[in-house]
Amino acid sequence: MPHRLLKFGLRRHYPEPRMFRAPAELKPEYDVIIIGGGGHGLAAAYYLAKEQGITNVAVLEKGYLGGGGTGRNTAIIRSNYLTPEGARFYQASVELFQDLSRELDFNMFYSERGHFTLAHSPASLRIQRWRAAVNQHLGIDSEVVGPEFIKHAVPEIDLTCGGHQAPVCGALYHPPGAIARHDAVAWGYARGADRRGVEIHQKTAVNDIEIRDGAVAGVHTDRGYIKTRKVLSAVAGWTTHITDMVGLRTPLVIHPLQALVTEPLKPWLDNIVVSASLHLYVSQSSRGELVAGASLDPYELISMRSSLDFAEGLSAHMLDLFPCLGDVTVMRQWAGLCDMTPDFSPIMGTTPIRGFYIDAGWGTWGFKATPISGQTMAATVADNQDHELIQAFNLSRFGRFQLVGEKGAASVGH
Amino acid sequence: MKSLRCPINGPRPLQEFQYGGELREMPDPDAASDEEWADYVFHRNGGPAVKREWWYHVPSGTWFIAERDNQSDTVVRTYLYGRETVHE
Numbered sequence: 015m016p017h018r019l020l021k022f023g024l025r026r027h028y029p030e031p032r033m034f035r036a037p038a039e040l041k042p043e044y045d046v047i048i049i050g051g052g053g054h055g056l057a058a059a060y061y062l063a064k065e066q067g068i069t070n071v072a073v074l075e076k077g078y079l080g081g082g083g084t085g086r087n088t089a090i091i092r093s094n095y096l097t098p099e100g101a102r103f104y105q106a107s108v109e110l111f112q113d114l115s116r117e118l119d120f121n122m123f124y125s126e127r128g129h130f131t132l133a134h135s136p137a138s139l140r141i142q143r144w145r146a147a148v149n150q151h152l153g154i155d156s157e158v159v160g161p162e163f164i165k166h167a168v169p170e171i172d173l174t175c176g177g178h179q180a181p182v183c184g185a186l187y188h189p190p191g192a193i194a195r196h197d198a199v200a201w202g203y204a205r206g207a208d209r210r211g212v213e214i215h216q217k218t219a220v221n222d223i224e225i226r227d228g229a230v231a232g233v234h235t236d237r238g239y240i241k242t243r244k245v246l247s248a249v250a251g252w253t254t255h256i257t258d259m260v261g262l263r264t265p266l267v268i269h270p271l272q273a274l275v276t277e278p279l280k281p282w283l284d285n286i287v288v289s290a291s292l293h294l295y296v297s298q299s300s301r302g303e304l305v306a307g308a309s310l311d312p313y314e315l316i317s318m319r320s321s322l323d324f325a326e327g328l329s330a331h332m333l334d335l336f337p338c339l340g341d342v343t344v345m346r347q348w349a350g351l352c353d354m355t356p357d358f359s360p361i362m363g364t365t366p367i368r369g370f371y372i373d374a375g376w377g378t379w380g381f382k383a384t385p386i387s388g389q390t391m392a393a394t395v396a397d398n399q400d401h402e403l404i405q406a407f408n409l410s411r412f413g414r415f416q417l418v419g420e421k422g423a424a425s426v427g428h
Numbered sequence: 429m430k431s432l433r434c435p436i437n438g439p440r441p442l443q444e445f446q447y448g449g450e451l452r453e454m455p456d457p458d459a460a461s462d463e464e465w466a467d468y469v470f471h472r473n474g475g476p477a478v479k480r481e482w483w484y485h486v487p488s489g490t491w492f493i494a495e496r497d498n499q500s501d502t503v504v505r506t507y508l509y510g511r512e513t514v515h516e
Contacts, residue, residue, distance in 0.1 A: 253474075254474035254475040254476070255475060255476065257474075257475070258475040263467060263471040264471060264472075264474065265470040265471050265472055265474075266472065266474040267472050267474045268474055268498075312446070312447055313447035313481075314447070314449075314450075314474075314479075314481075314498055315498060315499075315501055316476055316498055316499045317499060317500070317501055319501070323443070353474070356470055412466055412469075412470040412471065413462075413463060413466045413467075414466075415466060
């Protein structure tokens with residue numbers, strides 16, 4: 015053990031600076047209360063303070079920072095979506111991500127890997143061509159490639175899937191597809207917001223939201239009542255708890271999504287490989303672990319339990335694509351909560367309740383949207399008007415039958 | 429939840445079942461306003477609750493209702509649609 019570490023461990027006080035303060039008391043009133051200390055809530059707090067000049071803000075988190083969807087996703091960042099609304103939005107997010115380490119002065123381990131979405135059938139290849147055409151029209155680097163190209167980039171792949179599935183006949187290739195360290199995103203935004211005056215309160219649960227005459231009046235927490243005129247709900251998988259408090263009807267239904275990591279290996283997989291037919295996406299983290307996720311659990315459940323069915327199914331599909339992994343051990347598996355919308359697009363912006371803003375419906379696509387959702391929601395909360403990039407995602411789209419059918423979302427069967 | 433009680437076949441492993449979503453009453457399409465119809469088509473009760481849900485036992489082709497807690501994943505009871513008083 016290094017001498018310095020030993021001395022540090024034996025100290026009575028720890029002089030090392032903390033990432034953010036832990037304020038002892040809640041103030042009686044804030045300009046904005048953000049429910050949810052995940053990436054989205056913290057990013058919104060950061061941009062509220064930095065770009066909108068609103069610093070009397072509290073982020074309330076019932077657990078610990080980044081303990082929900084932010085810490086449970088597979089950290090893939092890309093913008094090769096199908097709808098122009100979605101592709102434009104996620105492209106803006108990728109551009110923010112590319113500069114995020116510098117912006118927050120915190121290493122995000124942002125690593126561009128190139129992203130393959132494998133097609134196992136002509137029908138699937140047709141969707142990938144459609145996506146490539148939309149992407150190219152919007153200036154997003156994306157193209158359809160053949161099996162030789164895939165095999166050259168990922169020599170370990172078995173394009174025949176061992177005969178257990180239809181062989182791979184092509185893929186959508188998205189060179190800017192990247193992975194990042196998801197905890198760093200939450201902590202970086204938390205530190206940036208904290209330095210600009212935002213208060214972050216962990217272990218603070220919201221029990222009720224007070225609505226008077228159709229407008230937000232305050233928030234009841236397990237640490238007392240706080241007055242506020244603006245509440246942003248950024249709790250993704252827990253959104254239905256919050257919308258039940260304010261009596262707002264939404265299409266959200268919660269499903270768990272499970273993922274796992276293997277033991278660390280020497281670097282061998284440069285790219286991110288996704289197969290919708292095999293319900294699999296896999297990449298190798300900077301620590302060498304293979305990070306892999308599956309499709310949604312098949313029925314509604316507000317619980318983060320993990321199951322053997324998942325581990326068996328996903329491992330089998332991994333072996334179909336990568337038979338070389340037969341001896342590799344699974345280290346951890348877990349589940350996150352996905353608040354699914356019927357059109358696979360998020361629900362963002364203003365609501366019929368004055369002062370209540372929603373950032374939800376993040377299903378399986380929330381992490382990659384963290385910076386842009388923070389920035390656009392901050393602008394929306396400050397101006398009380400939906401930011402131009404998110405107008406198509408307003409909750410009212412369901413009442414108007416104007417859905418944004420996003421079939422480019424992760425782990426969505428096409 | 430690893431097994432589910434089919435009202436016809438008794439307890440069976442969960443792998444034999446498919447989930448059919450929450451039991452919802454359809455408003456009269458001719459009488460409903462656009463708003464009521466959109467609410468029926470899109471909106472759901474996604475919050476924590478014991479909900480009445482459609483489940484399907486695939487091998488025997490049986491659709492039935494399960495009353496299930498969507499947080500603890502425990503089933504209160506299952507019965508054939510419209511026969512909840514017969515099958516306790």
